[in-house]
Amino acid sequence: MSGNTFGGIFWSDGSYFAPMLPDLPVFTRCTGCGEILNIFKARHEEAGSWEEADGLPSVGHLSPEDIREALESGRYQDAEEMIYLRRRLWWSMNDHPYGDETPTATEVTGEYRDNAIALMSLLSGESNGDLITKAELYRNLGDYEMCLEILTKINEPSLNTQKVQIEEASRKKISGTIRFNNS
Numbered sequence: 380m381s382g383n384t385f386g387g388i389f390w391s392d393g394s395y396f397a398p399m400l401p402d403l404p405v406f407t408r409c410t411g412c413g414e415i416l417n418i419f420k421a422r423h424e425e426a427g428s429w430e431e432a433d434g435l436p437s438v439g440h441l442s443p444e445d446i447r448e449a450l451e452s453g454r455y456q457d458a459e460e461m462i463y464l465r466r467r468l469w470w471s472m473n474d475h476p477y478g479d480e481t482p483t484a485t486e487v488t489g490e491y492r493d494n495a496i497a498l499m500s501l502l503s504g505e506s507n508g509d510l511i512t513k514a515e516l517y518r519n520l521g522d523y524e525m526c527l528e529i530l531t532k533i534n535e536p537s538l539n540t541q542k543v544q545i546e547e548a549s550r551k552k553i554s555g556t557i558r559f560n561n562s
């Protein structure tokens with residue numbers, strides 16, 4: 380995935396809205412037969428022209444209900460696909476502030492907690508990307524101590540801006556998703 384991040388909005392759960400950085404779906408529901416499938420594992424080909432592409436069905440992201448169905452019916456083949464689905468379900472349950480309003484506290488329902496815990500156990504690696512996601516999940520669950528402890532293990536300079544903002548929110552005991560200030 381490549382693109383220009385200029386003008387984008389980035390949130391602490393890893394989701395973003397950036398016109399120049401399209402968020403391409405991995406899983407979609409086939410508009411023909413209704414099956415939920417991984418686009419990259421299905422047979423696919425490039426349209427030969429704009430006109431040809433215009434006549435094809437559009438490929439959209441799964442709705443939260445579709446994601447639940449994909450998880451419940453085991454429509455994934457490996458950990459990577461499960462991580463994708465659980466991450467998307469997490470995002471769908473978070474509130475994403477567009478301005479500088481106070482983040483809405485995450486409502487930790489049974490489903491929210493179960494999904495967060497399952498996602499954390501899938502992110503068993505010690506990569507900086509996994510660590511920052513786990514720290515954020517702990518913060519969402521209201522476990523600020525664990526969030527802060529995991530943040531101390533992150534040693535990637537490019538993640539410093541995000542790390543500092545998640546840390547600040549955790550110290551203030553704010554559990555909701557925050558919009559990163561990328562200035």
Ligand SMILES: [Zn+2]
Nearest residue numbers: 409411412413
């Ligand atoms: Zn189909």
